[in-house]
Amino acid sequence: MKRLAFFFDSSxxxxxxxxxxxxxxxxxxxxxxxxxxxxxxxxxxxxxxxxAWRQDVxxxxxxxxxxxxxxxxxxxxxxxxxxxxxxxxxxQIDQNLCIGCKYCSWVCPYGAPQFNPLTGVMGKCDFCVDYxxxxxxxxxxxACPMRALDFxxxxxxxxxxxxxxxxxxxxxxxxxxxxxxxxxxxGARGSDPGIGNVEEVKIV
Amino acid sequence: MxxxxxxxxxxTTLAQWSIGIVLWFTLNTFLSVNPATGFETGLDLKNxxxxxxxxxxxATLVSFLHLGKPANALKALSNLSGSWLSRxxxxxxxxxxxxxxxxxxxxxxxxxxxxxxxxxxxxxxxLVLLWMMIRIYIMPTIPAxxxxxxxxxxxxxxxxxxxxxxxxxxxxxxxxxxxQVFNWFMVFLMLILFVETISGILHQYRxxxxxxxxxxxxxxxxxxxxxxxxxxxxxxxAFLAVFNVILNSSVVSGYQYHLWLYPILALIIxxxxxxxxxxxxxxxxxxx
Numbered sequence: 001m002k003r004l005a006f007f008f009d010s011s012x013x014x015x016x017x018x019x020x021x022x023x024x025x026x027x028x029x030x031x032x033x034x035x036x037x038x039x040x041x042x043x044x045x046x047x048x049x050x051x052a053w054r055q056d057v058x059x060x061x062x063x064x065x066x067x068x069x070x071x072x073x074x075x076x077x078x079x080x081x082x083x084x085x086x087x088x089x090x091x092q093i094d095q096n097l098c099i100g101c102k103y104c105s106w107v108c109p110y111g112a113p114q115f116n117p118l119t120g121v122m123g124k125c126d127f128c129v130d131y132x133x134x135x136x137x138x139x140x141x142x143a144c145p146m147r148a149l150d151f152x153x154x155x156x157x158x159x160x161x162x163x164x165x166x167x168x169x170x171x172x173x174x175x176x177x178x179x180x181x182x183x184x185x186x187g188a189r190g191s192d193p194g195i196g197n198v199e200e201v202k203i204v
Numbered sequence: 205m206x207x208x209x210x211x212x213x214x215x216t217t218l219a220q221w222s223i224g225i226v227l228w229f230t231l232n233t234f235l236s237v238n239p240a241t242g243f244e245t246g247l248d249l250k251n252x253x254x255x256x257x258x259x260x261x262x263a264t265l266v267s268f269l270h271l272g273k274p275a276n277a278l279k280a281l282s283n284l285s286g287s288w289l290s291r292x293x294x295x296x297x298x299x300x301x302x303x304x305x306x307x308x309x310x311x312x313x314x315x316x317x318x319x320x321x322x323x324x325x326x327x328x329x330x331l332v333l334l335w336m337m338i339r340i341y342i343m344p345t346i347p348a349x350x351x352x353x354x355x356x357x358x359x360x361x362x363x364x365x366x367x368x369x370x371x372x373x374x375x376x377x378x379x380x381x382x383x384q385v386f387n388w389f390m391v392f393l394m395l396i397l398f399v400e401t402i403s404g405i406l407h408q409y410r411x412x413x414x415x416x417x418x419x420x421x422x423x424x425x426x427x428x429x430x431x432x433x434x435x436x437x438x439x440x441x442a443f444l445a446v447f448n449v450i451l452n453s454s455v456v457s458g459y460q461y462h463l464w465l466y467p468i469l470a471l472i473i474x475x476x477x478x479x480x481x482x483x484x485x486x487x488x489x490x491x492x
Contacts, residue, residue: 037492039492062492064492073343073345076286076287077286077287077288077289078283078287079279079280079281079282079283079287079289079290079293080276080279080280080282080283080290081282081283082279097276097279097282098272098273098276099271099272099273099274099276099277099279099280100271100272100273101270101271101272101280101289102270102272103289103340106343106346106487106489107343107345107346107489108345108489109345109489109490109491109492110491110492111489111491111492115272116272117272119272120271120272120273121272121273122272169491169492170491170492171345171490171491171492172490175344175345175490176345
């Protein structure tokens with residue numbers, strides 16, 4: 001069974017948010033609806049190195065959408081079965097079934113499903129499934145000027161880009177087995193939340 | 205916390221209140237030697253089971269306010285095999301029907317012999333519903349809720365509100381509780397208030413030490429901390445008031461304890477709502 005996944009190169013991302021805007025444009029999303037979000041993670045300070053002090057400042061960007069998890073906690077907990085996983089691994093919402101209880105947005109560690117107050121139902125990244133079915137790329141992937149985004153079968157992405165690293169502030173991947181592969185920025189320091197303060201992570 | 209989450213605060217509190225009433229009323233039916241009631245039939249406003257049905261009905265209606273598309277609400281029963289939310293909604297229906305059966309059988313023939321057993325079945329349905337409600341909030345991605353405190357909080361709310369309501373029904377002369385059972389119930393009420401106070405403090409201590417992800421929630425100051433202190437004060441006052449009733453009713457003959465039970469009920473309702481407000485306000489998820 002195929003498992004479609006996103007690849008994100010944090011070392012190349014300039015944080016321009018073109019992916020975010022391409023997603024909004026493609027899906028005609030209103031204010032407050034951001035199915036792909038760019039986070040800026042920064043921190044560090046001065047550290048003592050022998051008798052000298054050196055700076056330890058880091059900053060990197062993270063472009064996140066739904067990760068179409070292998071074990072999607074949203075699908076498992078949706079009371080109406082509005083959320084379902086396709087054969088190719090894409091997690092979709094049937095908005096005709098959704099009751100807008102928002103439970104999926106509570107439990108998703110990536111903040112993927114978002115409530116739309118105008119329609120009263122949830123919405124999320126669907127991998128531009130209509131484009132995929134036509135053999136095209138998702139809009140965010142094609143829009144990225146830095147070519148920091150890619151997509152494909154999860155195993156093929158791992159083969160192409162190497163094992164994805166789990167970087168802060170992403171949650172423990174064992175919770176939902178997300179379908180993504182990340183090339184970490186040199187400044188990213190693993191998954192220990194202790195390396196960055198919460199104030200240092202924001203949606204830009 | 206968004207405005208819509210207020211409906212969840214009210215829904216869970218009312219539903220647990222409803223379950224608690226049935227549990228304690230059933231227990232009294234078996235513990236008291238002569239558990240006579242002041243109502244003639246099942247459909248009497250003096251019947252705590254009717255209040256319980258009103259509460260679970262009200263809770264269900266309030267829960268609709270949380271939904272973006274209430275018209276689709278029936279579809280929420282579609283995932284009984286995987287979703288605790290689906291199971292909870294089914295359990296609400298079963299619990300409500302069981303209460304209606306208790307009331308209708310009482311209405312048909314007054315004191316039927318099998319009513320006690322129907323009450324036991326209702327209590328079991330209530331406990332199942334309570335378990336479903338707890339399970340919904342035990343999620344690995346929500347650290348503030350994924351702890352021992354969630355079941356303890358829900359169970360203590362159920363026991364607390366249910367017990368004090370049955371005691372108030374007794375004070376009003378609508379439900380008879382033997383004096384010895386009454387004393388035990390008062391001691392148990394004090395014990396629940398004590399457990400709620402200690403567990404609330406320990407949970408607050410735990411919250412203040414959690415890393416709160418990108419939401420950057422603050423638990424040790426601001427309005428959250430203010431509501432926490434307010435709730436603690438209410439718990440303390442309620443605890444002292446219950447202690448006062450226990451002390452005086454054992455040494456003063458003809459002590460007018462019922463005058464205390466009404467304000468105690470009001471205090472407990474407010475502190476439970478404050479506790480539930482804190483519970484929902486503490487939401488944050490791991491990750492981004």
